[in-house]
Amino acid sequence: MKKLLASAILFGLAAPQAALAAEEVNVYSYRQPFLVEPMFKEFTKETGIKVNVKFAKKGLAEKLQQEGEYSPADVILTTDISRLVELSDKKLVQAVDSKVLDENVPAQYRDSDEEWFALTLRTRSVYSSRDRVGRLPADFDYMDLANPEWKGKICTRSGKHPYNISLVSAMIANHGEAEAKQWLEGVKANLARKPQGNDRAQVKAVKEGLCDLAIGNSYYLGKMVNDEKQKSWAEAVYINFPGQKDNGTHVNVSGMAMAKYAPNKANAQKLMEFLTGDKAQHMYAEVNYEYPVKTGVERSALVASWGDFRADKVSLEKVADYHSTAIKLLDEVKFDL
Known part of the structure; x- marks a missing residue:
């Protein structure tokens, strides 16, 4: 009986902690805090999912390689097509099968194998x-x-x-x-x-x-x-x-990918889909004077003043x-x- 009781207490305590741990998503980002933190706060507000971020200026691919299957990374944010492709070529990311992402991100701005997606242009x-x-x-x-x-x-x-x-x-x-x-x-x-x-x-x-x-x-x-x-x-x-x-x-991008060993895969996909939605796209483009990747999202007034192309x-x-x-x-x- 004592063993059963101990097990019940153990699992009773562990279950809420596991549930709590699941309600988070870990991001590795080349993008600066002022660009992405407002969107992460909005995502948490809408979903209840906490966003943990590690910022870096370089070396993310190397860090992911070193961490291997023990990496806590769920989503990687970076700039330039070469860096996105590098993640894919080094097999550090995984495909994301999402109708939302496919609808929000035009085909020319995402990987044909669904391993990376543009966020801004x-x-x-x-x-x-x-x-x-x-x-x-x-x-x-x-x-x-x-x-x-x-x-x-x-x-x-x-x-x-x-x-x-x-x-x-x-x-x-x-x-x-x-x-x-x-x-x-x-x-x-x-x-x-x-x-x-x-x-x-x-x-x-x-x-x-x-x-x-x-x-x-x-x-x-x-x-x-x-x-x-x-x-x-x-x-x-x-x-x-x-x-x-x-x-x-010529257009280049900032973009994202899901880490190969993402421990919070479902939450990672939710964040990726959120970042390509109307609200986040407008916020992202507004704060850094970039163009939304999603068609139809309004660009900032300053960017719009430069004309169409x-x-x-x-x-x-x-x-x-x-x-x-x-x-x-x-x-x-x-x-x-």
Whole structure:
């Protein structure tokens, strides 16, 4: 009897604890706290599921590999298509069979095997000097960056940065390796200085007259507009969306995946579905000046003021296929030297 009673007490205590433990979800995130915590709070408010987050600037794939089957991670949040594909290639994530995700995330912005899904979109835009250039023509294309008229007038960060590797990969997907290499050689010849700094530093260089065009992600314009020290940089440029008469503007993403050994799989799927829903999509896009991945969700007023554009239709999965080829071409033309 004593053993039975002890067992009953043990299981009686364990059951509520197990139930409590199940009402949580663990997130590993490259995205900054101010971007994601408001959405997590709303998710908890609606579902009662607690969100535990570990933030990192790098090394998430390595951390997941080290933890293996003992990893507490349920959902991984990251940026850039290359990082999402890396998680899949290293078999650190699992497929998620969800009608909600399939309906909310267009096919070109999710893995064909359902192992990763985009959350927000950002364009790889070209910024032009308001004073010296004005708005670029509506038919301006990425290929035009290699034209002789721009010699000594273009600024960009390292070609080896994931954002630029993704752009080069898209150029290969759309134009072939040989033409993409020729284009890279032309862009390199037109650089005003050795590639350096981040995207915002390129816009600053335009304001300072070091160059007339800068390559950068769209959301940085929103960040600069709302930064007292950088507002004048933003006011010195126009944002342009190349490729409108050709393949369309290159789009990259922030995205998510479910960890391979997710201990809270059901809750992880609920969070992923929530993040692609109308409320979270609007919140996410509003706070970081990005574009919602879900069609029909209203973008922020500031982002909307930049105008509409037609996105490149090539799937990001295909773009990612050319990642190593893009790096090879960047090395061959000595882009960063």
